[in-house]
Amino acid sequence: MNGRAAALGAGTVLNALATGVGSAFAIDAETRATVELTPGGDVTGEIDGAPDADTRLIERCVSLVTERYGDGEGGRVRTESDVPMASGLKSSSAAANATVLATLDALGVPVADASDADEASDANDAGRAADDGETAGITREDACRLGVRAARETGVAVTGAFDDASASMLGGVTVTDNAEDALLSREAVEWDALVWTPPERAFSADADASRCELVAPMARLVAELALDGRYGEAMTVNGLAFSAALGYPTDPAVEAMPHADGVSLSGTGPSVVAVGERSDLARVRERWDERPGQTWLTTTRNDGARTL
Incomplete structure (x- = not known):
């Protein structure tokens, strides 16, 4: 009973901490998980390269899935x-x-794409094997909701981060209502x-949510822009507002604005992400390379998470 899968990191269009509505886009950076199930017992977790890291989230994810689709395996x-941890690039999601x-994958449960949503959701609601003896399936959207639930239960994310999780799982750019775990829109994008x-x-759970709520008027504007497909403008407004709310400098964003289609603080920081033409972003990189830390060029991804 072994399974392997990979999911994507993501950048921020709209931080959900102010209003509960958020937006994110998948980038070409992966996290891979290997699960080995046993008939019973506890679940133990390990994060490569971080022996002292908190593994409660991934352990709870295993337990939630086996409780619903298995026999409570350990x-x-x-x-x-x-994806670097605690950097705002959705490593937890x-x-x-x-x-x-x-x-x-380890349990042999089929995962359906959105086109098969009705059939798989019916099986998911039943939460048991179909009448013909086959294992009940689940959509990728509902699979991602299990991870969101685990994030809430373990205190990893204040809002549950359905915006981040949906972009990571489904690919492309998504807009969500995190209070309802509702997917408001998803669009394939081809960005550098x-x-x-x-x-x-910076850990998302440690962010000052009350400070973020002060910029709610700007967050509502960003949501309107994102739902209208004006993602670059949305990113830039979001980045300025939440950098101010969370105490990050806006200099990196200002340096990028003449050359990028959009630039934003990603999540609750500290990473900053800009999107646009690669040749223009290379000019931004020259400025950002002068700062401490790491800069890297990547692309968006539309395929989302997958089994390996």
Whole structure:
């Protein structure tokens, strides 16, 4: 009963902390999970390269899946990642999604795409094997909701981060209502992206939510822009508002604005992500390379998470 899966990191269009509505886009950086199930017992987790890291999220993801689709199996889960932890690039959402899919893979539970949503959702609601003896299936959207639930239960994310999780799981750019775990829109995009990640780390659960709520009027404007497909403008307004709310400098964004289609603080920081033409982003990179930390060019992804 072994399974493997990979899920994507993501950048921010709209931080959901102010209003509960959020938006994110998948980038070409993966987190991979390997799950080995045993007939019973506890679930233990390991994060490659971080022996002291908190593994409660990935352990809870395994337990939620086996409780619903298996017989409460225990076992072991291990993740490894190209997404830096606590950097605002949705490492937790990627780890949760990869773990959920790997556990479903270990149990032999089929995962359907959105086109098969009605059939799979009926099986998911039943939460048991179909009458013909086959294992009940689940959509990728509902699979990602299991990871969101685990994030809430373990205190990893204030809002549950359905915006981040949906982009990581489904690919493309998504807009969500995190209070309802509702997907408001999803669109495939072909963007180049430049990421700057400073040396410091910031955990989403530690963000000052009350400070973020002060910029709710700007967040509502960003949501309107995103739902209208004006993602670059939405990113830039979001980045300025939430950098101010969370105490991050706006200099990196200002440096990028003449050359990028959009630039934003990603999540609750500290990473900053710009999107646009690769040649223009290379000019931004020259400025960002002068700062401490790491810069890297990547692209968006529309395929989302997958089993391996």
